[in-house]
Amino acid sequence: MRKPEQELAEIKSMMERSTRFLSLSGLAGVLAGIYAFVGAGIAYYWIYFPASTYGKETVQINRAELQVNLLAVALVVLVLAIGTAYLLSQQKSQRNSQQFWSPASKRFLLALFIPVISGGLFSFALIHQSAYELIAPATLIFYGLGLINASHFTLGEIKNLGIGQLFLGILAAFFPDFGLIYWAIGFGILHVIYGSMMYYKHDR
Amino acid sequence: MIGKVEGTYNKAFENVIRLRIMSILMVNEQYDFNSFKEILEVTDGNLASHLRNLENAEYIFVQKTFAGRKPLTNYSATPAGKRAFQSHLDFLENLINQNKV
Numbered sequence: 187m188r189k190p191e192q193e194l195a196e197i198k199s200m201m202e203r204s205t206r207f208l209s210l211s212g213l214a215g216v217l218a219g220i221y222a223f224v225g226a227g228i229a230y231y232w233i234y235f236p237a238s239t240y241g242k243e244t245v246q247i248n249r250a251e252l253q254v255n256l257l258a259v260a261l262v263v264l265v266l267a268i269g270t271a272y273l274l275s276q277q278k279s280q281r282n283s284q285q286f287w288s289p290a291s292k293r294f295l296l297a298l299f300i301p302v303i304s305g306g307l308f309s310f311a312l313i314h315q316s317a318y319e320l321i322a323p324a325t326l327i328f329y330g331l332g333l334i335n336a337s338h339f340t341l342g343e344i345k346n347l348g349i350g351q352l353f354l355g356i357l358a359a360f361f362p363d364f365g366l367i368y369w370a371i372g373f374g375i376l377h378v379i380y381g382s383m384m385y386y387k388h389d390r
Numbered sequence: 391m392i393g394k395v396e397g398t399y400n401k402a403f404e405n406v407i408r409l410r411i412m413s414i415l416m417v418n419e420q421y422d423f424n425s426f427k428e429i430l431e432v433t434d435g436n437l438a439s440h441l442r443n444l445e446n447a448e449y450i451f452v453q454k455t456f457a458g459r460k461p462l463t464n465y466s467a468t469p470a471g472k473r474a475f476q477s478h479l480d481f482l483e484n485l486i487n488q489n490k491v
Contacts, residue, residue, distance in 0.1 A: 188406075190482040190483075190485045190486050191486060193409070193482050194479075194482050194483070194486070196406065196409060196410065196413070197409065197410075197413040197479070198413075200409075200410045200413035200414055200429075201413050201414070201416065201417045203429060204413075204414040204417060204418055204421065204429060205417050205418060285425075285428045285429065288425060288428065288429065289418065289421060289422075289425050
């Protein structure tokens with residue numbers, strides 16, 4: 187018989203590895219934060235410049251051309267962020283000789299993307315209803331809920347990141363004039379902070 | 391201190407592959423053959439024999455279905471299997487605690 191401590195460690199590690207997607211890349215989080223921050227910067231420039239103050243009466247997102255441009259930037263940021271996360275996580279799983287597509291990773295993705303895709307569709311409805319000031323809070327809230335939901339199936343840091351996004355989203359809903367700033371803090375700065383925490387703890 | 395250790399050491403879980411299989415099935419409602427093979431890094435024959443062993447003990451049950459055209463064999467723990475594994479876990483934990491005293 188092996189030592190009981192070893193035996194228990196074995197059991198615990200198997201339970202973790204079979205339920206949690208542990209290959210999520212921290213570096214991808216940092217990069218996603220940088221993309222989001224740059225995207226938010228561009229959007230800020232387009233929306234507010236040359237008025238360059240935030241606050242009431244400065245926003246005129248009803249111009250069709252600006253709308254299309256903002257959507258395009260958002261789409262580029264989204265594709266870059268998901269693409270980077272996919273590639274870097276796949277690399278990480280190879281490095282740790284873990285399976286990338288496993289029951290655990292599928293459960294993680296499902297838990298994350300059901301709220302996130304609902305949030306995306308909801309945001310399109312907000313555009314349709316011209317409720318632009320609610321888009322930043324809605325994306326933050328749905329993303330936060332997705333992260334909290336998915337945190338059961340991956341690294342624990344994700345839960346706090348989700349709570350952070352949720353909190354910012356609710357704040358942004360009460361102060362919609364500063365929506366873009368909350369959005370930049372949530373998708374930009376929080377991603378960089380938690381991504382680097384995950385990188386130092388799990389990636390190296 | 392030498393006393394009676396609560397819980398029962400179960401021979402069925404002495405083998406490390408069977409221990410791992412059962413650990414996985416304790417926290418996953420079901421798990422399929424190929425995913426077992428990947429996470430445990432064992433050969434088909436080896437895995438099949440351990441799974442059959444647990445099946446014969448009525449600790450797990452097998453469900454054969456199809457995913458598209460490919461056969462998919464899913465395994466889950468039976469209530470008896472979960473009880474037996476829990477008792478095995480209790481034994482290990484109590485053994486550790488006793489040695490500490």
